Amino acid sequence: MPSSVVNSYMYLEDKKILRIVYQSGAVYDYLNVSQKIFDEFKSAFSKGIFLNKVIKPKFSFKKISD
Helix, strand or coil, X not given: CCCCCEEEEEXXXXXXXXXXXXXXXXXXXXXXXXXXXXHHHHHCCCHHHHHHHHHHHHCCEEEEEC
């Protein structure tokens, strides 16, 4: 999963949280993300484009660290 935007990610299924670690080192939790959206994110060719077009406009987030 090489990406110029996303370093790594994990999905906390029980809490419906998608945690993204950006290449910059910043960590964000995107809230109330369904399993279906997470599966689409996982299979997206470009994680950055999917984040910008689907996740960021539709889901609340919480910054975890810089």
